Amino acid sequence: MTLIPVVRTKKALARLVAGWRRQGLSVGFVPTMGALHPGHAALVKRASRENDRTIVSVFVNPLQFGPNEDYGRYPRALPADRKLVAAAGASAVYAPSAAEMYPKGFHTHVEVEGISDLYCGKYRPGHFRGVATVVLKLFNQVRADRAYFGEKDWQQVRILEDMIRDLDMPVEIVRVPIVREADGLALSSRNAYLSPAERRAAPALRAALEAGRKEARRPNSRPETVAAAVRRALAGTGLKVQYAAVWDGRLLAAAYLGKTRLIDNLPL
Numbered sequence: 001m002t003l004i005p006v007v008r009t010k011k012a013l014a015r016l017v018a019g020w021r022r023q024g025l026s027v028g029f030v031p032t033m034g035a036l037h038p039g040h041a042a043l044v045k046r047a048s049r050e051n052d053r054t055i056v057s058v059f060v061n062p063l064q065f066g067p068n069e070d071y072g073r074y075p076r077a078l079p080a081d082r083k084l085v086a087a088a089g090a091s092a093v094y095a096p097s098a099a100e101m102y103p104k105g106f107h108t109h110v111e112v113e114g115i116s117d118l119y120c121g122k123y124r125p126g127h128f129r130g131v132a133t134v135v136l137k138l139f140n141q142v143r144a145d146r147a148y149f150g151e152k153d154w155q156q157v158r159i160l161e162d163m164i165r166d167l168d169m170p171v172e173i174v175r176v177p178i179v180r181e182a183d184g185l186a187l188s189s190r191n192a193y194l195s196p197a198e199r200r201a202a203p204a205l206r207a208a209l210e211a212g213r214k215e216a217r218r219p220n221s222r223p224e225t226v227a228a229a230v231r232r233a234l235a236g237t238g239l240k241v242q243y244a245a246v247w248d249g250r251l252l253a254a255a256y257l258g259k260t261r262l263i264d265n266l267p268l
């Protein structure tokens with residue numbers, strides 16, 4: 001297998017992409033926080049099918065973690081990530097340091113108002129502001145034609161779509177369906193935190209969403225009865241529901257399993 005380059009600076013990235021542009025090549029972009037799994041690989045495969053070159057960024061963004069969240073212990077595995085994305089068709093990895101991304105004096109943020117305060121945003125204040133800010137910076141650094149995001153983070157992709165529309169950013173966002181384990185658990189880098197017993201319990205989240213969807217198909221169901229069906233299905237599973245909500249044609253939920261926070265969603 002050929003090793004693909006890892007670029008560490010905005011300058012080296014700009015040089016690489018400018019070379020491709022001079023050759024008239026199209027560029028796809030897949031932003032990630034690393035510790036990559038087949039869900040990320042699906043984004044990279046799609047991007048490399050639809051573009052001549054694909055950049056994958058690996059950056060654990062301190063701005064989107066709360067003070068009591070897992071920034072320090074978030075899994076990091078760059079050598080394995082590099083191999084995984086190369087096998088999926090990526091052309092290069094962009095892995096800047098936190099100092100490269102946020103040099104001393106950095107103080108500009110992007111806020112997508114309203115929807116950033118709902119659902120995940122309600123329980124993770126500042127999270128989507130951190131996401132929108134880093135993604136805008138990454139878009140300006142990479143200057144891709146298309147950027148690929150997973151539907152696993154439904155609220156995130158919706159917020160970013162609003163951001164690029166509102167700020168007239170010249171990039172197309174492509175949504176990629178959720179990749180799951182055989183037992184239904186949505187793949188996530190945070191699944192690595194689960195103990196064997198927690199891992200066995202985790203598919204209950206997707207199963208509860210299915211129960212909610214079943215309720216949604218009943219003639220007199222309402223958003224509240226759908227959310228209640230999700231909560232009922234999670235009772236006794238060991239998962240502690242944080243929210244369950246019908247929004248934007250989807251059923252969304254977040255739940256804790258021990259210290260690990262899991263999210264998932266389904267179309268209604």
Ligand code: AMP
Pocket residue numbers: 031032033034039040042043148149150151152153176177178179180186187188189
């Ligand atoms: P992360 O590294 O968790 O920030 O995720 C980077 C990108 O991969 C985001 O667009 C996620 O939505 C996407 N992603 C993560 N897990 C999955 C999955 N199981 N299926 C599809 N996309 C995913």
